[in-house]
Amino acid sequence: MATTNRLWRGTAALVTTFLLLTAGCTDDREDGDDGDEASVEDRLAAARATLDDAESIDFSLVTDELPSGVRGLLSAVGTGIPAPAFEGDVTVSVGTSIDAEVIALDDVVYADSAFLPGGFTEVDPALLGAPNPADMFDTETGVSNLLTSTVDPEAGEESRDGEDILTTISGMLPGDLVAALIPTADETGEFAVTYRLADDELRDAQISGPFYGDAGDVTYDLGVDPSDEPVDITAP
Numbered sequence: 455m456a457t458t459n460r461l462w463r464g465t466a467a468l469v470t471t472f473l474l475l476t477a478g479c480t481d482d483r484e485d486g487d488d489g490d491e492a493s494v495e496d497r498l499a500a501a502r503a504t505l506d507d508a509e510s511i512d513f514s515l516v517t518d519e520l521p522s523g524v525r526g527l528l529s530a531v532g533t534g535i536p537a538p539a540f541e542g543d544v545t546v547s548v549g550t551s552i553d554a555e556v557i558a559l560d561d562v563v564y565a566d567s568a569f570l571p572g573g574f575t576e577v578d579p580a581l582l583g584a585p586n587p588a589d590m591f592d593t594e595t596g597v598s599n600l601l602t603s604t605v606d607p608e609a610g611e612e613s614r615d616g617e618d619i620l621t622t623i624s625g626m627l628p629g630d631l632v633a634a635l636i637p638t639a640d641e642t643g644e645f646a647v648t649y650r651l652a653d654d655e656l657r658d659a660q661i662s663g664p665f666y667g668d669a670g671d672v673t674y675d676l677g678v679d680p681s682d683e684p685v686d687i688t689a690p
Contacts, residue, residue, distance in 0.1 A: 494609050494623055498601045500654035505598040508680035510535050513542070513590065515676050520547050521669035525583035526638060532556070534591035539687040546582045557690055558588035564690050574690035583666070585636045595634045597676065601656065603631050604647060618652040627661065640664040655680065 505511065516529040525548050532542010540558040544565070545551055554567035557574065563586055564574040579586055590597050610622035629643040639645070645663030649656060662673040 494607045495602075497621070497651055497654050498604060498607060498623065498649070501649075501651055501656040502598040502601040504655050504680055505601075505678065506536065506593045508536070509683055510681050510685040511591065512679040512681065513540070513587075513677070515587075515590070515674055517672055517674045520672060521666060524666045524669050525549075526666055526672075527584045527636065530556075530585075530587045530590075532587070533685050533687075534588070535685055535687055536591055536593050537687065538588045538591035538593075538596065540587035540591065541685075541687045542587070544584065544587065546579075546584045548582055552582070556587060557687065558586055559687065559689055560588060561586065562689070563588070566690070580637060583638050585638075589635055595631075597635065597678065600627055600631060600635075600647065600659075600661075601649070603627065604649075610648075613650070615652070615657070618657075620650040620652055620657055622648060622650055624648045627663075629663070632661070632663065632665075636665055638666050640667055 511534050513534050514529070514531045515527070516531070517527070520526050520528065526546065528545040528547050528551060530540075530542060530544045532540055534540045538560060540556065542556060543553065544556045545553050552567060552569055554565040554570070557564045563577055563579050565577045566574045570577070589595070604623075604625035604627060607623050607625040610624055612622070613620050625647055627645040627647050629639060629645065630641045632645050633639040633641045640663070643664040645661055647659055647661045649659045651657060656678055658678070659676040660673060661676065662671055665672040665674070
């Protein structure tokens with residue numbers, strides 16, 4: 455009888471130990487899941503900090519085409535600083551494509567184009583359905599703000615770009631935040647976004663949604679390359 459009791463106690467102890475270990479493993483998996491979600495948000499926050507702390511950013515925002523009859527931005531390629539300010543080349547569509555060299559300082563935009571004789575002229579980009587490119591570099595409401603305002607971000611596949619391993623993070627952006635950068639965007643709409651990060655630095659992004667109201671969804675490809683080198687952008 456004593457032997458039977460010892461065996462029973464030993465078996466009970468093993469079962470108890472097994473249950474505790476199993477519960478521990480379950481908790482670890484759940485904690486790991488929470489950690490994965492947190493790490494996605496942390497990486498987006500770190501990528502924002504990198505952009506906000508940069509002295510200058512090489513920048514591009516390009517779409518392959520716009521819906522028929524739409525006035526809007528085809529491309530903006532240049533350099534921005536957190537003044538905010540931008541200097542580069544912009545192409546807009548107004549029935550035909552117009553290329554211009556643009557300098558934007560806060561709320562003032564200057565353009566030099568064959569359609570604007572006399573050199574740099576102050577213009578209102580809204581008349582062309584285009585954004586003020588300087589707005590992209592505002593550290594409170596610019597491109598960097600989109601990173602930490604992304605709804606339900608999820609990590610996806612990894613890819614290689616030379617020696618860099620890029621992580622894909624996808625989510626949704628509220629329309630009002632997108633409209634703060636591209637005013638023609640539907641403030642009540644939702645925009646799908648996919649970022650690619652190298653470590654904790656944004657490499658590029660693709661944003662799709664109703665940028666021009668009911669004209670249909672448009673996709674913009676965004677590229678950024680932050681630098682510690684300061685750039686001086688002044689009025690022409």
